Amino acid sequence: MAGMIGWLGVVPADAAEIGFNRVNLGWAKPAERSRVIDAMKRSGVVSVRLSLSAPVDPSLDAVRLAHEAGLRILLEISLSNRAFYPEATERRSAEGKSFDAYRLSDLDPEGYRKVIRDALAKLDDIGVRLVAVEPGNEINWAGYNGDLAFGAGKASDPAKVALGLDRYVDIVRVTREELDTSKLNREAKLISAGLSDMPVPFSRRIGLEIVPAADWTARMQERGLDKLVDAYGIHVYPGGTGTKTRREALVREALSFCGPEAAGKPCWITEWGVANTSPACPIEDDKRAAQVNQLRSIIDADIETGRVEAAYYFDWDSETPYSVWRCGGLSSAGRAAVRPVAD
Numbered sequence: 001m002a003g004m005i006g007w008l009g010v011v012p013a014d015a016a017e018i019g020f021n022r023v024n025l026g027w028a029k030p031a032e033r034s035r036v037i038d039a040m041k042r043s044g045v046v047s048v049r050l051s052l053s054a055p056v057d058p059s060l061d062a063v064r065l066a067h068e069a070g071l072r073i074l075l076e077i078s079l080s081n082r083a084f085y086p087e088a089t090e091r092r093s094a095e096g097k098s099f100d101a102y103r104l105s106d107l108d109p110e111g112y113r114k115v116i117r118d119a120l121a122k123l124d125d126i127g128v129r130l131v132a133v134e135p136g137n138e139i140n141w142a143g144y145n146g147d148l149a150f151g152a153g154k155a156s157d158p159a160k161v162a163l164g165l166d167r168y169v170d171i172v173r174v175t176r177e178e179l180d181t182s183k184l185n186r187e188a189k190l191i192s193a194g195l196s197d198m199p200v201p202f203s204r205r206i207g208l209e210i211v212p213a214a215d216w217t218a219r220m221q222e223r224g225l226d227k228l229v230d231a232y233g234i235h236v237y238p239g240g241t242g243t244k245t246r247r248e249a250l251v252r253e254a255l256s257f258c259g260p261e262a263a264g265k266p267c268w269i270t271e272w273g274v275a276n277t278s279p280a281c282p283i284e285d286d287k288r289a290a291q292v293n294q295l296r297s298i299i300d301a302d303i304e305t306g307r308v309e310a311a312y313y314f315d316w317d318s319e320t321p322y323s324v325w326r327c328g329g330l331s332s333a334g335r336a337a338v339r340p341v342a343d
Contacts, residue, residue, distance in 0.1 A: 016303045016341050017072065017131060017310035019047030020324075020334075021271055022317070024078075026051065026059030033062050036317060041069045043330045045338060047131065049270055049312040052119060053078035060122055067128045074191070074270065074312065077116070077135045077175070079104070079144070084112045084171075092146030098208055103146035104139060104164030113174045117181075124183040132310075133185075134233055134270055135175050136193030139168060141203060141210035143196075148209040156209055168193070169223040176228045192217070192225060194233030194270035197254040214257040217264070226264055231309055232257070235271040240291055247291070251298050258307045266306055269299065271314040274333065275321035282327055289332040300342045313337035 020040065025033055040048060048071050052059045066073050079102065082089075086108050091100040123130070142148035147164040149156040172192060179185055195213040203210040217225075217232055238250035258267035272295065276288045292313075302308040313334070317325035324334025 016308070017047045017074065017268070017312070018338060018341065019049060019072070019074070019310075019312045020045055020316045020338065021049045021312050021314040023049070023051045023076065023315065024053050024059075025062035026053060026055070026057075028062075030061070033058075033065055037062075037065045037069050037071070039325060039330075040066075040071065040316065043325075043334075043338075045071065047072040047074070047310075047312070049074040049076055049134075051076050051078050054081040054083065056081075056115065056119055060119060060126075063123065063128055063130075064126055067126075072131045073128070074132045074134060074268075074310070075130050076137060076194075076270065077133065079107070079136045079139070081115065083115050084108060086111070092150065094143070094150050094208075097206070098143045098150070101142065101144055101146040103160065104168050105147050105160045107164075107167040107171055109167065109170040109174050112171045113178065116175060116178050120178055120182045120185060123185065127184070129184050130188040132189035132191050132230075132268070133175060133179065134191040134194060134268075135171055136168065138196040138235065139164075139193045140213060140216035141196045141198055142208040148211070150208060152207045154207070154209075161211075165219050165223060169220055169225055169228070172225065172228050189230040190228060191231050191233045191268045191270065192220065192229045194235045194268075197235055197237060197250075213254065217257050221264060229265060231265050231268045233270045234258070234267045235314075236269055236295070237271075237273060238295065240274045240276075240288065244294055247294065248298055251295060255302060255307060258302070260306045266309050267302075268310040268312075269308060270310070270312050272299070272311060273314040273322040276331075276333065277321045283331050285324075285326070285331040285333045289336045292333045292336040296336060296339065297342070303341055 048066055052075055085106050089106045091102050093100050138144040142150045147160045198210050236254045238247040259265050274288050274291045299311050314322050317323050324331045
């Protein structure tokens with residue numbers, strides 16, 4: 001099905017976005033930004049997910065570097081920017097056990113609009129065309145959404161959670177309006193926030209509430225999301241233990257709400273990954289590479305049917321066990337993650 005014709009609404013497999021995450025690259029020093037982008041380009045990377053985080057101008061400089069290197073860019077808009085909230089708004093503390101998170105219910109759509117309008121104008125000025133824009137990240141769990149409960153036995157306020165959903169769809173609407181007025185980025189796709197696939201039992205054990213991605217998406221749909229976005233964002237972390245069958249089942253569950261068979265839109269997997277916790281050099285990554293190849297075969301099949309349109313591996317070189325730029329080069333798992341979609 002890799003060449004399905006356009007009127008069916010299915011993106012050809014060879015047009016799918018396959019890339020890597022390098023979030024918060026703007027926080028790195030300029031020389032480091034250049035080094036990362038150069039390594040990506042030399043390694044054959046064609047698409048990258050970058051963050052628009054505060055401070056905004058260094059984030060835009062990272063986007064500029066990626067654009068000048070010929071990389072295609074998915075821009076994730078971090079909702080941790082203080083400018084998106086009324087003055088004196090405080091984050092909900094996680095007491096050092098997770099991120100201190102702003103509440104979606106505190107979002108100020110017009111404050112958000114001001115920042116996004118200015119950022120898009122600057123991208124127009126430097127000639128950057130984005131592939132897509134993704135407002136927010138993992139807003140369905142308490143690590144990134146202060147409206148959701150933190151602490152064992154705690155319960156969230158349903159009214160606050162509902163208001164947060166309203167505010168989130170408001171900023172998606174603002175993003176659509178601002179993209180429509182951009183000179184260069186009117187055609188950029190709009191992707192809803194990549195949602196966490198964390199299992200509910202695990203979230204309960206660590207005391208961080210999660211709403212399953214399919215449920216959260218349905219709540220956004222009730223508020224008009226499908227009139228605004230081109231695709232839904234989802235994250236897929238099936239783990240490196242267990243059987244192939246179990247990993248496939250976890251991926252299938254995470255993607256259960258993705259179109260075209262299901263009602264709604266296709267999905268963009270804006271994060272996916274498998275950990276390798278060994279810091280040793282040279283890296284031994286064959287086991288992880290086999291698991292990545294297995295997951296890529298599942299993702300590729302969904303790309304061919306139109307259920308999935310993009311997959312960005314997490315992550316490139318940050319200090320996480322998921323990173324694939326190790327010991328001065330791209331590991332075998334990294335090469336497997338970025339290979340072209342299989343016919």
